[in-house]
Amino acid sequence: xxxxxxxxxxxxxxxxxxxxxxxxxxxxxxxxxxxxxxxxxxxxxxxxxxxxxxxxxxxxxxxxxxxxxxxxxxxxxxxxxxxxxxxxxxxxxxxxxxxxxxxxxxxxxxxxxxxxxxxxxxxxxxxxxxxxxxxxxxxxxxxxxxxxxxxxxxx
Numbered sequence: 001x002x003x004x005x006x007x008x009x010x011x012x013x014x015x016x017x018x019x020x021x022x023x024x025x026x027x028x029x030x031x032x033x034x035x036x037x038x039x040x041x042x043x044x045x046x047x048x049x050x051x052x053x054x055x056x057x058x059x060x061x062x063x064x065x066x067x068x069x070x071x072x073x074x075x076x077x078x079x080x081x082x083x084x085x086x087x088x089x090x091x092x093x094x095x096x097x098x099x100x101x102x103x104x105x106x107x108x109x110x111x112x113x114x115x116x117x118x119x120x121x122x123x124x125x126x127x128x129x130x131x132x133x134x135x136x137x138x139x140x141x142x143x144x145x146x147x148x149x150x151x152x153x154x155x
Contacts, residue, residue: 003032004039004108006118007047009135010072017057024136032117033075041107042080043100045072078107095127105130 012018013025032038048068052060060068078084080103088106092099101120105127108116115131123134 001036001115002039002111002113003036004041004078004104004111004113004116004130005029005032005044005075006104006116006120007044007051008119009117010040010044011048011051011068014052014060014068015056021136028135038075039078039108039111039113040072040075041078041104043103043107045069045077048072076111078111080107084110091127097121 009025010029012021013029015022029038049065052065052068084106085103087110088099088102091097091106092102095102095105097105098120101118104118105116105121109128109130113130115133117133117135119134119136121132121134123132123137125132
């Protein structure tokens with residue numbers, strides 16, 4: 001199954017400012033990649049640079065930033081082109097979403113993903129055939145430390 005991962009979830013495990021979130025995410029991206037085809041967008045590939053070099057204390061140096069971006073680039077990247085941007089604008093108006101969240105959702109839809117893992121969108125919300133899942137949410141019978149990834153989205 002194709003799944004899409006948002007920026008924050010790609011970098012939380014590197015953030016020593018948020019040790020609880022880093023521990024909760026842990027090896028989750030690797031475990032997810034063993035079971036699913038992971039997609040990211042150009043946006044998800046670009047955004048970590050700013051976080052790693054401006055928000056992290058101490059900031060990542062060039063080598064550490066390059067290694068982190070290279071790890072994200074190892075997933076299949078959905079290019080952000082003019083059509084994706086225009087379709088995202090229409091989705092933003094219909095779905096009342098923040099602009100950058102809409103770009104993520106549109107990229108996930110275009111790439112044929114069934115699930116988008118994102119902590120900013122409402123857990124369980126659907127956009128067409130795409131379901132939002134927040135892997136940091138604890139659900140009955142599921143541990144937040146081991147995010148649920150194998151259940152198929154509801155039809």
